[in-house]
Amino acid sequence: MPKKGSEYAAARPDAVSQRIRARITKAKARFHANDNIAAFIKEGELDELQAEVQEKLRGVLESLVIDTDSDHNTQDTARRVAKMFIKEVFHGRYQPMPAVTEFPNIERLNELMIVGPITVRSACSHHLCPIIGKVWVGIMPNEHSNLIGLSKYVRLIEWVMSRPQIQEEAVTQVADLLQERLQPDGLAIVMEADHFCMHWRGVKDVDAKMTNSVMRGAFLKDATLRREFLALMHR
Numbered sequence: 001m002p003k004k005g006s007e008y009a010a011a012r013p014d015a016v017s018q019r020i021r022a023r024i025t026k027a028k029a030r031f032h033a034n035d036n037i038a039a040f041i042k043e044g045e046l047d048e049l050q051a052e053v054q055e056k057l058r059g060v061l062e063s064l065v066i067d068t069d070s071d072h073n074t075q076d077t078a079r080r081v082a083k084m085f086i087k088e089v090f091h092g093r094y095q096p097m098p099a100v101t102e103f104p105n106i107e108r109l110n111e112l113m114i115v116g117p118i119t120v121r122s123a124c125s126h127h128l129c130p131i132i133g134k135v136w137v138g139i140m141p142n143e144h145s146n147l148i149g150l151s152k153y154v155r156l157i158e159w160v161m162s163r164p165q166i167q168e169e170a171v172t173q174v175a176d177l178l179q180e181r182l183q184p185d186g187l188a189i190v191m192e193a194d195h196f197c198m199h200w201r202g203v204k205d206v207d208a209k210m211t212n213s214v215m216r217g218a219f220l221k222d223a224t225l226r227r228e229f230l231a232l233m234h235r
């Protein structure tokens, strides 16, 4: 039987990951792979966490029977991969949400707006293999909606995607976040992505993609609006 995370906690109560875990547990918060835990990390702890991950990765390389002492290619691999996980590809778990300026909809715009394709990068929670794809966002604002800068769609979506994800949950997290920020009459999200756990390994199907769509409010009720979004998005 593989050890549970909490059993490791008992083994290394002094580890920074366990201090963070204890705070999250005390707050009764969730810390799944695609949850953001920035609120529970104190200043300076991210570097400590990276050092802890590096040490564990060194153990993984050791168990893979790689001679990291004399193999010049892998001598620094544990450090590089730890940095890549904490500071780069999974930074959306450890960093707070990017600042987003919201502007009131003074002109009371209520026409369809589409942003995309936005390139997204993530990794699947199951194998930690890359997911690379595109997202399109459709917004139907109303006079009470907030407007945000175009680049902020990219920043918010990148923040959600830079965590181990499964596509169905990722697309819902993106929709929930944009719904909360913008409060539009309608919101449409389509995500189409390549999963390298299918291309590189396993079934090795290099053509199959996954497409998800989330339609809310006006896009759900109004078939004409939905058709207009889907037609414009694919041009």
Ligand SMILES: Nc1nc2c(ncn2[C@@H]2O[C@H](COP(=O)(O)OP(=O)(O)OP(=O)(O)O)[C@@H](O)[C@H]2O)c(=O)[nH]1
Residues within 6 Å of the ligand: 124, 125, 126, 165, 166, 167, 168, 195, 197, 198, 201, 202, 203
């Ligand atoms: N639904 C869903 N599945 C995903 C996603 N990313 C990867 N997967 C799949 O997750 C599954 C994990 O399956 P398991 O049977 O537990 O693992 P496995 O035996 O290594 O799977 P194979 O890939 O078939 O070799 C695989 O079928 C992947 O293709 C995703 O975003 N959504």
